[in-house]
Amino acid sequence: MAGNLCEHCTGLCCQYIALPIDTPKTPGDFDDIRWYLIHENVSVFVEEGEWYILFRTPCRYLLPDHRCGIYATRPRVCRKYGTDECDYHSGDYGWEHHFSAPEHLDEYLRTRSRNGQRARSARTRGAGRGRRAPCAGAAAGDTQQRDRHGVPLPQLPVPSGRACTR
Numbered sequence: 001m002a003g004n005l006c007e008h009c010t011g012l013c014c015q016y017i018a019l020p021i022d023t024p025k026t027p028g029d030f031d032d033i034r035w036y037l038i039h040e041n042v043s044v045f046v047e048e049g050e051w052y053i054l055f056r057t058p059c060r061y062l063l064p065d066h067r068c069g070i071y072a073t074r075p076r077v078c079r080k081y082g083t084d085e086c087d088y089h090s091g092d093y094g095w096e097h098h099f100s101a102p103e104h105l106d107e108y109l110r111t112r113s114r115n116g117q118r119a120r121s122a123r124t125r126g127a128g129r130g131r132r133a134p135c136a137g138a139a140a141g142d143t144q145q146r147d148r149h150g151v152p153l154p155q156l157p158v159p160s161g162r163a164c165t166r
């Protein structure tokens with residue numbers, strides 16, 4: 001693209017502010033995020049595991065021609081911001097999650113809860129596989145010895161009082 005990239009842009013990076021927030025852990029934390037999201041022009045996103053709140057609010061010094069009205073004294077954040085990975089240049093945002101309404105957060109929590117239940121079930125099944133099957137002779141009244149496939153073994157005389165030691 002010819003010339004300065006910003007000349008082709010409508011000042012996308014000057015239309016919002018985004019601040020890092022604590023990663024929510026408790027139901028109360030998520031309810032606080034819900035509170036953010038019930039407000040207009042507020043969204044929350046997760047990028048590289050970090051949570052941010054985003055306010056869509058244009059800078060008061062953004063001029064109608066999309067140039068900075070205080071370029072010489074613009075804040076540090078603006079000075080450090082470059083076109084390398086800016087909003088206009090980078091195209092797709094690297095967000096893992098983006099919530100722009102409370103319903104998006106509700107859906108996220110439902111999915112998280114379902115995945116958590118599945119993971120717990122898988123762990124329970126895994127733990128079950130590690131347990132030894134009960135001794136074939138342990139079932140009440142079942143003196144029939146079986147192989148590992150459950151096929152009855154030939155009956156052999158078993159000395160009385162002998163305990164299963166498997």
Ligand code: SF4
Nearest residue numbers: 006009011013086088
């Ligand atoms: S830095 Fe990027 S997003 Fe910001 S005005 Fe320039 S081209 Fe647009």
Ligand code: SF4
Nearest residue numbers: 014059061062068078
């Ligand atoms: S001060 Fe200038 S560069 Fe910074 S957000 Fe406002 S218009 Fe954009």
